[in-house]
Amino acid sequence: xxxxxxxxxxxxxxxSLALFAARRHRRASRIIAIAGATILLTVAAALLVVTHxxxxxxxxxxxxxxxxxxxxxxxxxxxxxxxxxxVSWATIVYATGWMDAERERTGFYPLVFALLLGVxxxxxxxxxxxxxxxxxxxxxxSFVLLVLGTEKGQVEGGIKYVSLNLLAxxxxxxxxxxxxxxxxxxxxxxxxxxxxxxxxQILNIVAVLLGIAFGIKAAVFPLFFWLPASYHTPPVPxxxxxxxxxxxxxxxxxxxxxxxxxxxxxxxxxxxxLFCAALTMLTGVLGALAQHDVRRILSFHIVSQIGYMIFGxxxxxxxxxxxxxxxxxxxxxxxxxxxxLSGLVERTFGTGSLDRLGGLFRTHAWLGVxxxxxxxxxxxxxxxxxFLAKLLVIxxxxxxxxxxxxxxxxxxxxxxxxxxxKIWNEAFWKARPDHSMILHDTGRFPARLVVPIxxxxxxxxxxxxxxxxxxxxxxxxxxxxxxxxxxQAAVLGTVTVQAINGGV
Amino acid sequence: xxxxxxxxxxTAVRWISPLLLLFSLFLLLRGHHEPGGGFSGGLIASTxxxxxTFGHGLETARRILxxxxxxxxxxxxxxxxxxxSLAFLAHKxxxxxxxxxxxxxxxxxxxxxxxxxxxxxxxxxxIGATLTMLFEFAKE
Numbered sequence: 262x263x264x265x266x267x268x269x270x271x272x273x274x275x276x277s278l279a280l281f282a283a284r285r286h287r288r289a290s291r292i293i294a295i296a297g298a299t300i301l302l303t304v305a306a307a308l309l310v311v312t313h314x315x316x317x318x319x320x321x322x323x324x325x326x327x328x329x330x331x332x333x334x335x336x337x338x339x340x341x342x343x344x345x346x347x348v349s350w351a352t353i354v355y356a357t358g359w360m361d362a363e364r365e366r367t368g369f370y371p372l373v374f375a376l377l378l379g380v381x382x383x384x385x386x387x388x389x390x391x392x393x394x395x396x397x398x399x400x401x402x403s404f405v406l407l408v409l410g411t412e413k414g415q416v417e418g419g420i421k422y423v424s425l426n427l428l429a430x431x432x433x434x435x436x437x438x439x440x441x442x443x444x445x446x447x448x449x450x451x452x453x454x455x456x457x458x459x460x461x462q463i464l465n466i467v468a469v470l471l472g473i474a475f476g477i478k479a480a481v482f483p484l485f486f487w488l489p490a491s492y493h494t495p496p497v498p499x500x501x502x503x504x505x506x507x508x509x510x511x512x513x514x515x516x517x518x519x520x521x522x523x524x525x526x527x528x529x530x531x532x533x534x535l536f537c538a539a540l541t542m543l544t545g546v547l548g549a550l551a552q553h554d555v556r557r558i559l560s561f562h563i564v565s566q567i568g569y570m571i572f573g574x575x576x577x578x579x580x581x582x583x584x585x586x587x588x589x590x591x592x593x594x595x596x597x598x599x600x601x602l603s604g605l606v607e608r609t610f611g612t613g614s615l616d617r618l619g620g621l622f623r624t625h626a627w628l629g630v631x632x633x634x635x636x637x638x639x640x641x642x643x644x645x646x647x648f649l650a651k652l653l654v655i656x657x658x659x660x661x662x663x664x665x666x667x668x669x670x671x672x673x674x675x676x677x678x679x680x681x682x683k684i685w686n687e688a689f690w691k692a693r694p695d696h697s698m699i700l701h702d703t704g705r706f707p708a709r710l711v712v713p714i715x716x717x718x719x720x721x722x723x724x725x726x727x728x729x730x731x732x733x734x735x736x737x738x739x740x741x742x743x744x745x746x747x748x749q750a751a752v753l754g755t756v757t758v759q760a761i762n763g764g765v
Numbered sequence: 766x767x768x769x770x771x772x773x774x775x776t777a778v779r780w781i782s783p784l785l786l787l788f789s790l791f792l793l794l795r796g797h798h799e800p801g802g803g804f805s806g807g808l809i810a811s812t813x814x815x816x817x818t819f820g821h822g823l824e825t826a827r828r829i830l831x832x833x834x835x836x837x838x839x840x841x842x843x844x845x846x847x848x849x850s851l852a853f854l855a856h857k858x859x860x861x862x863x864x865x866x867x868x869x870x871x872x873x874x875x876x877x878x879x880x881x882x883x884x885x886x887x888x889x890x891x892i893g894a895t896l897t898m899l900f901e902f903a904k905e
Contacts, residue, residue, distance in 0.1 A: 263858050264853065267858070267859045271846070271850065271859070274842070274846055275846060278839055278842055278846070281835075281839050282839060319858055319859075320858060321859055321860050322858065322859070322860035322862065323857060323858055323861045
């Protein structure tokens, strides 16, 4: 059992090292990468099964909490870990059919697994400082991935990305320092039990600082602008991986700290979150309407969808949190798939600009149908997973009487549909604008590009028509999130916890 | 980078660098209970190579190091990973320290354990990472 919680960290680290050693051998790299991603997926699935029996805690090096480093897997983290492993599997398979020799040789695969190490670490860590460390691991790996190959646009996007994220890290570290100063501990479970004795006003400040830090990472309004500026520049597999994973780690961290640590004054902190959530949904979708490039449109939709997840968290009700968990899982699959699909469109035309696309349905009808699955799911059309996700969010909003924000959520759903139909009309349906234009790639796509898309689309359909198990899982995960006492008991066990006299 | 024309530096480096390397090993071994350890030891060791780069040029420094710095990083992290994973063989959690005592003459004995192995990993990683950067800059 203990091994299972550690493996999601050890496997990516070992694979990253192995792939670095094998980076000059393209074929061997691809085989190791795909096999490794498959193993990671299996381990993540096993971890979720085990987590059903209760929160799994591992004290690294047998140093007990709250003094040592602990890894904690509850239903929420295990579920997100599994879905992230799924989309990274899909992206890695896709990348083996996509990446150019230059990028493969300069270390694309080792970096992907280094990124996964950071992502998995962030999901499993049981204390705030290690969360910071894993965020940095993720940031470094993602920054190199973003500029790997150094095309001009890439470097420009990369600088925006890294400067904003370093700012976020500064906020994060400051907040961590203040929290350690007032509480004397950074272990989540320990913090959660001692924060009750801390002056709530100072706690509000720390909550806002951490909210800003994670808000930048998650691309929440008003700190989202780095995302659409950088996600369309790198190669498609990198975009897809970022779209699926990176902002979601920010959302994960927000959900974790605003259910476990900062629950002293939900009327203030969570209302602030609700405000940000509504504006995130709205600005994201409006930004998307103004765009005319497939990946830019999709990037803005990441922002607007993040709003839905924060909305559920901001309501701070069992149904609200369940909707957040459900939405997060649904969204990771759908968004990655849309980026992977946009890659096939770009590959065919050599561009992602809507003005120069058209008539794809005539030559690749199946691609048009495949595109509709995640696109309609994103917009919330039944019977796909997005419908259930949006239904949950809206029901939770109505139940909590947050009518205005709920209205925004409904409206944004309509705009999302509009935006998706725009891509579909322009790329697939309308006549090709310039028949003399030579298509880059008219041949059949290799299976490694198509299989991941089909797998993710099937998951979307499956979660839509048979959403009951995921719904049950989300509700249980939400119940766990709303019960910090159980988390404390699982992590701290028999250790007696006292309020520590800090600086205040 | 061209070699600095100072004969004083070139001569001094020949004497100082071995001392620095020895000192870095001392720090590495001392680190378990007292200030020191793989990180500071690694930094001191890299200064030895940095001085060589300044005094005798990049090529000489590379030749003396024998392996490429990125390889050192990979070897270091691998060693750290292995030292942590050895705990699994003893059915303990990752990174749990395992110790063996080797008796020397009389009552003295030396205790060797996986934390030392881990520290050696850190030592190599730090040397590798520092020199990767230094050699890149020295190329300019």
